Amino acid sequence: xxxxxxxxxxLLILIIAFCVSGTVMSKEKTNPMKDDERYTAWEExxxxxxxxxxxxxxxxDSGITVNWIKRNGKRTYTxxxxxxxxxxxxQMKQEQLRQMxxxxxxxxxxxxxxxxxxx
Numbered sequence: 001x002x003x004x005x006x007x008x009x010x011l012l013i014l015i016i017a018f019c020v021s022g023t024v025m026s027k028e029k030t031n032p033m034k035d036d037e038r039y040t041a042w043e044e045x046x047x048x049x050x051x052x053x054x055x056x057x058x059x060x061d062s063g064i065t066v067n068w069i070k071r072n073g074k075r076t077y078t079x080x081x082x083x084x085x086x087x088x089x090x091q092m093k094q095e096q097l098r099q100m101x102x103x104x105x106x107x108x109x110x111x112x113x114x115x116x117x118x119x
Contacts, residue, residue, distance in 0.1 A: 039068075039075065039111075049104040050079070057097065059083045068111075075111040080118060087119020 047064055054062045063082035068075045079101075086097065098115045105113050 043077075046079075046104060050081070050101055053101060053104055054081065054083070057100070059086060062086070077111055077113045078116065079113060080116045082118050084119050086117045089117075 043066055047066060050064060051062065054060070059081075061083075063080075065080040065082070066077060067080075068077045070076075081101070086094065089097070094117050098117060101115050102113060
């Protein structure tokens with residue numbers, strides 16, 4: 001009789017532990033979705049600002065490709081800007097344009113942004 005009580009108690013404890021861990025795991029899964037939504041909104045705004053800046057500098061209709069990787073919980077974005085005239089600029093002017101575009105990062109310190117200028 002005493003053995004049956006111990007076994008039932010152990011089983012109930014295991015069931016409760018399993019349910020609690022499932023609840024915790026389910027809450028952890030919702031955070032990445034919220035982060036993805038936040039980053040998606042940030043990416044869209046960032047690309048709009050870059051396009052606007054490029055148009056103001058005389059590079060309308062520039063192609064922009066955004067890729068990212070995640071390391072240690074932080075994203076690193078590589079933004080490739082394609083425009084024939086940008087490829088013809090000397091290194092100093094390209095660096096000035098790159099720095100101008102990096103200022104459009106909109107103060108999101110959670111990620112790193114690399115900008116590549118190509119023709």
